[in-house]
Amino acid sequence: MSRRTDSVGHLWLHLFLLVMVVITVYPILWVLSVAFSGGQSLAFADLPPDPGVLDRLRAIVPWPEQLTWSNFSDVFSQQPFGRWLLNSTIVAGATTLCGVFLASTAGYAFSRFKFPGRRAGMMGFLVSQMFPGTLTLVPLYIIIVVWLELGSNFLGLILLYSTTAIPFCVWMLKGYFDTIPIELEESAKMDGASALTIFYRIILPLSKPAIAVTALFSFMTAWNEFVLALTIMDQEIMYTAPVGLRFFVGGYAEQQWGYFAAGSIVAALPVMILFLILQRYLISGLTAGAVKG
Amino acid sequence: MAQVVLQGVKKCYDDVEVIERLDLEIREGEFMVLVGPSGCGKSTALRMIAGLEEITAGEIVIGDRVVNELHPKDRDIAMVFQSYALYPHMTVRENMDFGLRIQKMDRAEIDRRVNDAARILGIEEYLDRRPRQLSGGQRQRVAVGRAIVRQPSVFLFDEPLSNLDAKLRVQMRAEITGLQRRLGTTTVYVTHDQVEAMTMGHRIAVLKDGDLQQVGTPLELYESPANLFVARFIGTPPMNFLPGRVAGDGAQIVSEDYGFDLPAPLRAAVRGRDGAEVLVGVRPENLRGDRREGVGATTTLRFQVTLLETLGHEVQAHGRLAGHELVAKFQPHNTPEIDSEVELHLELDHLHLFDAATELRLSEGE
Ligand SMILES: Nc1ncnc2c1ncn2[C@@H]1O[C@H](COP(=O)(O)OP(=O)(O)O)[C@@H](O)[C@H]1O
Ligand SMILES: [Mg+2]
DSSP states (O other): OHHHHHHHHHHHHHHHHHHHHHHHHHHHHHHHHHHHHSSSOSOSSOOOSSOOHHHHHHHHSOOOSSOOSHHHHHHHHTSTHHHHHHHHHHHHHHHHHHHHHHHHHHHHHHHHOOOTTHHHHHHHHHHHTTSOGGGGHHHHHIIIIIISOOTTOHHHHHHHHHHHHHHHHHHHHHHHHHTSOHHHHHHHHHTTOOHHHHIIIIIHHHTHHHHHHHHHHHHHHHHHOOHHHHHHOOSGGGOOHHHHHHTTSSSSSOOOHHHHHHHHHHHHHHHHHHHHHHHTTOOSOTTTTSSOO | OOOEEEEEEEEEETTEEEEEEEEEEEOTTOEEEEEOSTTSSHHHHHHHHHTSSOOSEEEEEETTEEOTTOOGGGSOEEEEOTTOOOOTTSOHHHHHHHHHHHTTOOHHHHHHHHHHHHHHHTOGGGTTSOGGGSOHHHHHHHHHHHHHTTOOSEEEEESTTTTSOHHHHHHHHHHHHHHHHHHOOEEEEEESOHHHHHHHOSEEEEEETTEEEEEEOHHHHHHSOSBHHHHHHSSSSOOEEEEEEEETTTTEEEOSSOEEEOOHHHHHHHTTOTTOEEEEEEOGGGEESSOOTTSOOEEEEEEEEEEEEEOSSOEEEEEEETTEEEEEEEOTTSOOOTTOEEEEEEEGGGOEEEETTTOBEEOTTO
16 A cells, blocks of 8 residues: 555656756757757757747757767867867866865864964955855956956966865865864874874875865866956967857857857866766765774 | 873963872883873873873973973873774774884884784784774774884873773783783873772872872772772772761760771871761771671671672672661672661771861871
8 A cells, every 4th residue: 555655656756856857958968969960050940930839849859960070170170179178277277286285284274273363264264255256356357467467377367266266175174174083193193293294194195085075176166167267368369168168159250059069068078077086085984993993 | 111200290271270280200110000080180191291282380201301392202102092093094004103114114123013013912914904994902902002013111091991892891901911011111001990090000190180199009099098089989889988076085986876996006096186077988898797707806887778789709788877878798698688777897907087177098107
């Protein structure tokens, strides 16, 4: 009896989930289709003057008339998309290195040392996260471009992205360091380890999950960011991938939806690959066995 | 090997004074146990010796050096933590040789020491495992092993057995004392368990609220506790106490419900103090249902039995005497009925007298 109700319940649940999956996947399918269609149009079928049901159905099914890689090859050969990807990689890579290094050392200090301004510092980081990024756009432009003269320069963007990513990363890592038993460090201290040795040989290896999250977050912050990059980078050769993508569509010239879609897919790959690589560190229980029985 | 001396050591956390003034001398090769209830400052004292806590005032000497300003690694000590504190990402071998590798010791020497320690502790087969793959007792052994490979001149233990089950605790107790005897290394061992203290220590230092109460061998503490606190703390079941007044020029203890003559040595302790309020302490084994031979003078008291605990070789009887809760001992086959009133033999030569006001022991020569 209860089995019946169970399976009926499951049926509705499955139906609901199925609908949600379609809603989620549909736009992605559309992008894929546009990318592989070989054309630049956003739609696949033109509606005849007096469309029937079948015509309308044909128009909303994301399936192109032909499948070709041409958009993918063209976006690299006809457009400087390769260069933009390289720019993005440089900026995001440097932001990740900078973010992880500074955030782990800062997070460790916040977690373990008592110093004047400790609370204020942590609060400051938190408060800085409360303002929407666009609010700071003008002052940041003035600082980076006018004062520091780092417009259209990797350094400017790396600086901006690092400062955006670090507060979250510091909180994240501090929280994780707090869970590592202090006895481990004291034990290492008794073993004769210096503060630096303790940090590199005890703390960091135990913090791999948190470091992985931090790295992924820093990378994605930099990789996906659009508004700041658009503001700072005003030479086409210095565009990052999201900025470059934007210039395929939305201008007064012909809309190049095919390039846009192909570029978007290529740009999404590094994040996915990075996630797959870092995924194996995202396991819990690294400190199991440290203390107690 | 080295002596450890604490001279007027004081510890404050901000404005909270945890240890007011601690003077303690731990001799070369000695197994000294610091014992006291939870929160009395044992760990703090140990951590000051280790160099993990700064000392607010006073001086700590290890060997012949004042180590106040020395970093833990320069004090030539090793510490075993209550939580073991093994490095979870390292194998047992790496855990044990971490300190030696940092010192850049010769690889052959490192291996020799680690293998020796592993053999002594019976953990040779686990050397390539990680801590999470070990049982509590095995982790405990690794923690001890990590301390002994360093061959320090002082071992510090902070409640190393409190996470183990009762049986393993007894076994590790024997192993640690055996190891200490064999290595002859000066050892400071912290515990809240008086049984551990009694069974392991050459000498015991009893702490209460950061104050040193008494230092002595287990027997000294048991037979002549310096004050009420030590008397209550050492021994299970704990000592019984009966209030009374001195009378007859120190010859008697009297109260409304009982009275008895004191033996000669105790008379000397309270001579000339007639009317003084005292607490008479008697251990359960000296308050008995049977009359033993060769224990000197006894007196009888009447006792209302409320609870019996049969241990096999003896029976512990809980009961009341004029409103005071007492524990007495009986022979296993000659036990009283619950709720009955029976006669107890108080062995007078084993009484302890304490001043009711100062809580200090009253003994001859004072
Ligand atoms: N870091 C600290 N800050 C403030 N008070 C502390 C600190 N560490 C310990 N104490 C206090 O010092 C007292 C003694 O602590 P501890 O030495 O750990 O006791 P024990 O080991 O005897 O149980 C306790 O009252 C504890 O609250
Ligand atoms: Mg403690």
